[in-house]
Amino acid sequence: MWGIELQRQSEVSLKRQIYQALREQILHGRLKAGETLPSTRDLASELNVSRNTVNEAYDMLIVEGFVISRQGAPTRVAEGLRLPDDRPDGGAVKPELVTRSFAADFRTGQPDLRQFPRYLWQQIAGKTLQELPAKLFGYTGPDGLPALREEIAAWLLRSKGLAVAPGDLFITAGATHALHLVADLLYREGKEILVEDPCNHGMLQTLVNKGYPIAPIPVDAHGLQTDCLHGKHACAVYVTPSHQFPLGAILPAGRRAALIRFARETDSFIVEDDYDSEFRYYGDPVAPLYALDPQRVIYVGTFSKVLFPALRIGYVILPGRLHKRWRYLRTHTDVQNPPFEQAALAELLRTRKFDRHLGKMRKLYGERRQALLTALKACFGDTWRSWGDAAGLHLAVAFPGMSFDDAFAKKAMDSKIRITPVEYHTIRKGQHADKLLFGYGHLEPEEIARGVGLLHDFLQAEYGGFWSGRE
Amino acid sequence: MWGIELQRQSEVSLKRQIYQALREQILHGRLKAGETLPSTRDLASELNVSRNTVNEAYDMLIVEGFVISRQGAPTRVAEGLRLPDDRPDGGAVKPELVTRSFAADFRTGQPDLRQFPRYLWQQIAGKTLQELPAKLFGYTGPDGLPALREEIAAWLLRSKGLAVAPGDLFITAGATHALHLVADLLYREGKEILVEDPCNHGMLQTLVNKGYPIAPIPVDAHGLQTDCLHGKHACAVYVTPSHQFPLGAILPAGRRAALIRFARETDSFIVEDDYDSEFRYYGDPVAPLYALDPQRVIYVGTFSKVLFPALRIGYVILPGRLHKRWRYLRTHTDVQNPPFEQAALAELLRTRKFDRHLGKMRKLYGERRQALLTALKACFGDTWRSWGDAAGLHLAVAFPGMSFDDAFAKKAMDSKIRITPVEYHTIRKGQHADKLLFGYGHLEPEEIARGVGLLHDFLQAEYGGFWSGRE
Numbered sequence: 001m002w003g004i005e006l007q008r009q010s011e012v013s014l015k016r017q018i019y020q021a022l023r024e025q026i027l028h029g030r031l032k033a034g035e036t037l038p039s040t041r042d043l044a045s046e047l048n049v050s051r052n053t054v055n056e057a058y059d060m061l062i063v064e065g066f067v068i069s070r071q072g073a074p075t076r077v078a079e080g081l082r083l084p085d086d087r088p089d090g091g092a093v094k095p096e097l098v099t100r101s102f103a104a105d106f107r108t109g110q111p112d113l114r115q116f117p118r119y120l121w122q123q124i125a126g127k128t129l130q131e132l133p134a135k136l137f138g139y140t141g142p143d144g145l146p147a148l149r150e151e152i153a154a155w156l157l158r159s160k161g162l163a164v165a166p167g168d169l170f171i172t173a174g175a176t177h178a179l180h181l182v183a184d185l186l187y188r189e190g191k192e193i194l195v196e197d198p199c200n201h202g203m204l205q206t207l208v209n210k211g212y213p214i215a216p217i218p219v220d221a222h223g224l225q226t227d228c229l230h231g232k233h234a235c236a237v238y239v240t241p242s243h244q245f246p247l248g249a250i251l252p253a254g255r256r257a258a259l260i261r262f263a264r265e266t267d268s269f270i271v272e273d274d275y276d277s278e279f280r281y282y283g284d285p286v287a288p289l290y291a292l293d294p295q296r297v298i299y300v301g302t303f304s305k306v307l308f309p310a311l312r313i314g315y316v317i318l319p320g321r322l323h324k325r326w327r328y329l330r331t332h333t334d335v336q337n338p339p340f341e342q343a344a345l346a347e348l349l350r351t352r353k354f355d356r357h358l359g360k361m362r363k364l365y366g367e368r369r370q371a372l373l374t375a376l377k378a379c380f381g382d383t384w385r386s387w388g389d390a391a392g393l394h395l396a397v398a399f400p401g402m403s404f405d406d407a408f409a410k411k412a413m414d415s416k417i418r419i420t421p422v423e424y425h426t427i428r429k430g431q432h433a434d435k436l437l438f439g440y441g442h443l444e445p446e447e448i449a450r451g452v453g454l455l456h457d458f459l460q461a462e463y464g465g466f467w468s469g470r471e
Numbered sequence: 472m473w474g475i476e477l478q479r480q481s482e483v484s485l486k487r488q489i490y491q492a493l494r495e496q497i498l499h500g501r502l503k504a505g506e507t508l509p510s511t512r513d514l515a516s517e518l519n520v521s522r523n524t525v526n527e528a529y530d531m532l533i534v535e536g537f538v539i540s541r542q543g544a545p546t547r548v549a550e551g552l553r554l555p556d557d558r559p560d561g562g563a564v565k566p567e568l569v570t571r572s573f574a575a576d577f578r579t580g581q582p583d584l585r586q587f588p589r590y591l592w593q594q595i596a597g598k599t600l601q602e603l604p605a606k607l608f609g610y611t612g613p614d615g616l617p618a619l620r621e622e623i624a625a626w627l628l629r630s631k632g633l634a635v636a637p638g639d640l641f642i643t644a645g646a647t648h649a650l651h652l653v654a655d656l657l658y659r660e661g662k663e664i665l666v667e668d669p670c671n672h673g674m675l676q677t678l679v680n681k682g683y684p685i686a687p688i689p690v691d692a693h694g695l696q697t698d699c700l701h702g703k704h705a706c707a708v709y710v711t712p713s714h715q716f717p718l719g720a721i722l723p724a725g726r727r728a729a730l731i732r733f734a735r736e737t738d739s740f741i742v743e744d745d746y747d748s749e750f751r752y753y754g755d756p757v758a759p760l761y762a763l764d765p766q767r768v769i770y771v772g773t774f775s776k777v778l779f780p781a782l783r784i785g786y787v788i789l790p791g792r793l794h795k796r797w798r799y800l801r802t803h804t805d806v807q808n809p810p811f812e813q814a815a816l817a818e819l820l821r822t823r824k825f826d827r828h829l830g831k832m833r834k835l836y837g838e839r840r841q842a843l844l845t846a847l848k849a850c851f852g853d854t855w856r857s858w859g860d861a862a863g864l865h866l867a868v869a870f871p872g873m874s875f876d877d878a879f880a881k882k883a884m885d886s887k888i889r890i891t892p893v894e895y896h897t898i899r900k901g902q903h904a905d906k907l908l909f910g911y912g913h914l915e916p917e918e919i920a921r922g923v924g925l926l927h928d929f930l931q932a933e934y935g936g937f938w939s940g941r942e
Contacts, residue, residue, distance in 0.1 A: 011625070016632040016755065020762075027728070027763065060755055063860075065723025080725045083732065083763065113608045122600055125811075129596055137584045137779040158482040161491055173644070177805035184680070206803040209655070211682075252536025257498070257552045284487065284531055291491075292498065292554065308608040312809040332677040334648035334805065338783040338812055340596075389534075 003030070006047060014049050018057035026066050029082040037067060037075040103416040104451030108246070108394040108439035111305050115364060117357055124353070125344040136339040142330035144171025144315070145342040151349035152301075152315055159278070159355070160285045164317055168294070170326060171337050174314040175275060175302035179203055179238075182298055183210040184329050185322060186269055191235035196224050198425040198432060199238070200245045203273065207238065216427035221387065223249035226258035236269045236298075237262070242277035242286040246425050246437050247396045248388015250286050259289070263296040270297045276305045278358055279441075280391040281366035295319045303345065305393065305441075306358055311341055365393060371445035372438055375452035393441030396422060402463070403433040415458050417451070474501070477518060485520050489528035497537050500553040508538060508546040574887040575922030579717070579865040579910035582776050586835060588828055595824070596815040607810040613801035615642025615786070616813040622820035623772075623786055630749070630826070631756045635788055639765070641797060642808050645785040646746060646773040650674055650709075653769055654681040655800050656793060657740055662706035667695050669896040669903060670709070671716045674744065678709065687898035692858065694720035697729035707740045707769075708733070713748035713757040717896050717908050718867045719859015721757050730760070734767040741768045747776045749829055750912075751862040752837035766790045774816065776864065776912075777829055782812055836864060842916035843909055846923035864912030867893060873934070874904040886929050888922070 004021040006014055025031040037043075040058060044051040058075060061067045069075045136145075143149070149166040156162040172178040183193070183206065193207055197216030207214060217228045217237075223244045229237070237259065241251035251259075263270050272289045280286065290299040294317070302314035318326055330336070348354045372395055376384055380399075387396040404421035412419055422435035440448055475492040477485055496502040508514075511529060515522040529546060532538045540546045607616075614620070620637040627633040643649040654664070654677065664678055668687030678685060688699045688708075694715045700708070708730065712722035722730075734741050743760045751757065761770040765788070773785035789797055801807070819825045843866055847855055851870070858867040875892035883890055893906035911919055 011629040012632045019758075020632055023758070026724075056755070060758070063721060063754055064727075064757060065721075065725055078723075078725055081728045083728055110609070113605055116605075116608055118605070125600055126597055129593055129600070134584055134587075134589070137587055137781050138581070139780045154482070161483045161487040173805045176803065180804050202803060205799075209800065209803055250534060250536075252549075253497075254536055254549055254551045256536075257554055260554055283534055284527070286535060287490075287494070287531070309610045310608050310807070310810045312805070312807070328676075329680065332647065332673060332680055333651050334644045334783070336781070336783070338809065339781045340811065341809055 004047060006049070015053045015056040015060070018043075018047070018049075018054060019060040022057070022061060023066055026077050026081050027083050031077050033077050033079045033081065035077045037077070039074070101416070102413075102418045104418065104447075104454045105443070106417075106419040106436075106438045106440070106451060106455075107442075108420060108437050109305070110439055110442035111308065111361070111393065112364070112442045113308055115361060116308055117353075120353060120357075121344070121348075124347050124351075125340070128340065128344040128347055132339060132343055136343070140336060140339065142170070142327045142336055144169075144337060145339060145346060148313075148342045148346040148349075149315075151346045155349050155354065156301075159358075160288060162288055162291055164290075164294075168320070168323075169315050169317050170323075170330070171342060172314045172316055173312045173334065173337055174304055174309075175273060175300050176202065176206055177312075177334075178300045178302075178314050178316045179206050179271070179273070180210075181326070181329055181333060182236075182271055182300070182316065183207055183212060184333075185326055186236045186271075186298075187212070188235040191233055191268075194229065194232055194234045194237040195427070196239055196244060197427040198246055198422055199427065200240075200273075200275075201425045203238070204425075204427070214427070218428075218431065219244055219247055219249070221247070221249055223247075223251035223255060224259070226255045226262065229258070229262045232266070234266060234268045236271050238271045238273065239289070240273050240275065241289045242272075242274050243280075243389060243391045245273075245275060246394065246422055247432070247435075248392065248394075250389045250391075251289070256289055256292060260293045260296060263293070271300060272297050273300045275300075275302060276392040278306050279362050279365050279393060280389070281362065281369060282390050286389075286391075290317060298322075306361070307345070307348075307354075311345070313337065313341055313345055365441050366390075368440045368443060368445060368448060369395065371448045372440045372452070375449040378449075379452050379456040387435065394437050394439040396435050396437055398435045400434055404436055405433065411462065412455075412458060415454075417455055417458055419455065475518060477520070486524045486527040486531070489514075489518070489520075489525060490531040493528070493532060494537055497548050497552050498554050502548050504548050504550045504552065506548045508548070510545070572887070573884075573889045575889070575918075575925045576914070577888075577890040577907075577909045577911070577922060577926075578913075579891060579908050580776070581910055581913035582779065582832070582864065583835070583913045584779055586832060587779050588824075591824060591828075592815070592819075595818050595822075596811070599811065599815040599818055603810060603814055607814070611807060611810065613641070613798045613807055615640075615808060616810060616817060619784075619813045619817040619820075620786075622817045626820050626825065627772075630829075631759060633759055633762055635765075639791070639794075640786050640788050641794075641801070642813060643771075643785045643787055644783045644805065644808055645775055645780075646744060646771050647673065647677055648783075648805075649771045649773075649785050649787045650677050650742070650744070651681075652797070652800055652804060653707075653742055653771070653787065654678055654683060655804075656797055657707045657742075657769075658683070659706040662704055662739075665700065665703055665705045665708040666898070667710055667715060668898045669717055669893055670898065671711075671744075671746075672896045674709070675896075675898070685898070689899075689902065690715055690718055690720070692718070692720055694718075694722035694726060695730070697726040697733065700729070700733045703737070705737060705739045707742050709742045709744065710760070711744050711746065712760045713743075713745050714751075714860060714862045716744075716746065717865065717893055718903070718906075719863065721860045721862075722760070727760055727763060731764045731767060734764070739767075742771065743768050744771045746771075746773060747863040749777050750833050750836050750864060751860070752833065752840060753861050757860075757862075761788060769793075777832070778816070778819075778825075782816070784808065784812055784816055836912050837861075839911045839914060839916060839919060840866065842919045843911045843923070846920040849920075850923050850927040858906065865908050865910040867906050867908055869906045871905055875907055876904065882933065883926075883929060886925075888926055888929055890926065 006017050040051050040054040044054045062069050067075050068078050149169045153164045153166045192213045192215040194215050194217050196219045218225050290297040299317040385398045420437045422432040477488050511522050511525040515525045533540050538546050539549050620640045624635045624637045663684045663686040665686050665688050667690045689696050761768040770788040856869045876894050891908045893903040
């Protein structure tokens with residue numbers, strides 16, 4: 001009776017089960033407007049529960065307006081509650097939860113997490129956890145922890161010679177998050193964002209999602225072709241001058257100056273994404289474009305590659321006239337970063353243990369880059385050419401005469417080889433179809449050699465005539 | 472000579488100082504295109520540094536294209552590098568870093584951080600830190616930690632009777648972040664977002680920043696006036712049905728049903744922001760609107776109030792047909808949450824220590840609410856009326872005949888009293904001018920009593936005749 005079946009082992013309390021059962025019946029019209037509920041005494045005895053339990057269930061129905069109770073009158077169902085049956089969802093598709101495993105995995109942008117100094121991090125983070133001041137558990141504002149801003153500024157000075165006031169440096173939840181906010185910050189009706197072509201596909205999506213008109217500017221072996229900027233009406237130019245993604249060029253000084261002149265003449269901003277220049281294997285880190293004009297260049301940095309991606313800490317350096325609006329936008333986007341990771345990273349920087357980790361990883365990644373070049377030479381002879389500066393965690397390689405597209409990548413994946421054609425990152429197709437990207441940072445030298453061998457065999461099997469003729 | 476002054480105590484290496492000094496001179500035209508740099512031998516002797524140091528500085532200039540070096544020829548300055556002087560920034564305004572202290576601080580939305588079980592959190596977070604699997608340091612996808620999604624779903628069931636599949640629940644960086652993404656998710660050209668009026672000012676800004684047309688729907692003592700929905704072309708309705716912000720109503724069942732019918736008829740969504748209903752002082756938590764139609768209601772929850780704001784963890788429950796686009800948007804907004812806080816919160820929920828903390832805080836906040844009501848009665852007699860359900864961390868109070876606006880709030884602040892008029896949160900002005908918001912969760916009973924006394928004295932001094940006539 002009353003259609004109530006109680007589950008006595010359930011996590012849900014009995015009163016709530018009664019409330020839910022009656023509510024369902026009201027909503028589906030089985031209990032109609034004006035109808036009387038049973039007395040609490042009757043229902044309690046029926047269900048073999050205490051009268052108090054039924055009373056509490058009725059109270060919930062009363063508070064939420066499903067039933068009306070007046071002094072001395074029986075409890076009745078309220079008006080206008082019935083819901084017609086909705087059409088079913090239909091569109092609910094469960095995501096494929098298949099974790100693929102690859103025999104060769106040259107994906108880009110992956111630091112080697114096996115080398116992360118876990119014990120050191122646990123020590124520092126554990127100490128941070130004990131010492132975190134109570135006030136950091138509340139809202140602390142959109143700028144980021146002062147200690148971290150100071151330590152990052154000090155590190156930028158000692159590692160790249162970049163002089164930045166900590167007050168110009170704002171903590172973000174990584175580089176994507178920084179770009180997402182910068183896009184809002186710089187938006188001007190009818191103005192384009194100019195991007196390098198090719199350009200990181202994910203970052204491009206972030207800009208596209210903002211509703212920006214995007215204008216691609218071609219990239220050659222020296223980075224962005226600044227000649228092509230002429231006549232553009234832009235609010236911003238998004239560039240990777242220290243290590244062009246994905247082709248690897250260092251933007252030369254002449255083009256840097258041209259870019260700054262363009263920004264000044266058109267009253268636009270340059271967004272400099274310095275995603276991995278910490279890893280440069282010969283010579284010193286390239287000086288950021290930012291140093292040339294701190295009023296025109298917005299510098300975006302991240303710790304995802306130099307420490308670990310899940311840390312979710314990056315930063316943006318902004319001219320003073322953008323600070324106020326940045327704070328407003330950050331406050332209404334995601335408020336602030338959590339304090340714990342910020343405080344731990346500040347400590348890692350302060351003790352210079354960060355610098356030592358970076359030095360170690362630079363050496364390791366440099367060796368892996370060399371292992372990749374050696375393996376390419378061994379497997380492919382002289383049929384390829386590497387692009388770009390000796391930096392970062394990936395290498396762009398041209399195989400003249402070849403053409404690599406999405407279908408190629410898919411076919412390779414079916415053979416358990418993950419590798420990205422540069423075409424994946426291009427906007428205008430066909431300019432860089434002969435190039436592949438080899439992410440090597442996360443792979444041991446033996447994994448690299450084996451992977452290049454597997455790729456060679458795959459190419460030979462698929463494009464046999466072409467390859468055999470070249471060796 | 473050459474205008475280079477080396478700072479030998481600097482953090483910046485000597486080679487970088489030389490590089491920077493020469494770069495500056497090139498950019499400012501003091502070293503002109505085609506001009507020859509001194510030989511490394513001469514400059515080394517001039518500056519009293521090793522020749523190798525100068526060589527390395529020149530290498531940096533060569534790599535970045537500031538100078539050109541050809542076999543056998545002297546090193547010359549490259550063409551086209553001079554930058555004209557830019558106009559100065561001018562707009563750089565340093566933010567006021569004054570921390571105000573208040574004699575009475577009734578700001579809303581503040582949990583009492585003094586009561587946060589720091590030791591317990593340190594224990595659990597410390598254990599989490601030691602045990603965090605290495606794979607969680609890499610990219611783990613936009614959904615959130617599976618363990619946390621399961622524990623939140625289990626807690627929603629045991630605390631609110633809400634049955635949710637963990638796969639429908641996505642972790643966010645708090646409620647603001649959730650709304651920021653939901654706004655992108657639901658955007659449809661030409662359609663409005665309907666919001667309660669009054670509505671949380673910060674959340675409204677988040678929607679406004681998205682470029683949405685906003686249509687206010689008035690709120691009365693029973694929450695959103697669903698009669699006023701008729702004829703609206705909306706993509707979504709943003710509501711706080713469990714505890715209307717700021718007026719405190721529980722949306723009654725009849726209006727809930729009307730709201731669901733509206734969403735079905737107009738093929739729109741309801742965004743349910745359940746920001747603080749965990750704190751309900753009489754009876755059980757109000758059942759979420761979500762339970763009535765999981766295909767039409769998007770439920771937003773947060774741990775900012777029940778644990779601490781800087782945790783930056785919230786969640787959103789989404790119909791299956793929105794999952795794919797949610798993942799896409801999150802990936803290109805800020806990628807994911809960091810894993811550490813998620814794992815620690817999952818453990819707090821799993822061990823039910825969270826439930827105990829919540830029970831303790833509910834009791835404490837309930838006492839503070841009572842202290843506020845007692846103090847209002849003692850100071851203001853019968854000249855006021857409280858609004859809304861006995862829930863949350865703030866109370867809306869009407870003083871009939873009075874009118875509170877921004878100027879009032881500012882004047883109060885000058886007297887060291889922080890209190891927010893409801894008008895601050897209204898869209899159409901003038902409907903709720905007689906109401907003030909008292910945030911009480913973060914205040915001890917004595918602080919509440921003292922604060923109400925100070926407010927009374929301030930009002931008497933400012934609006935003397937009015938008040939003395941009423942007592």
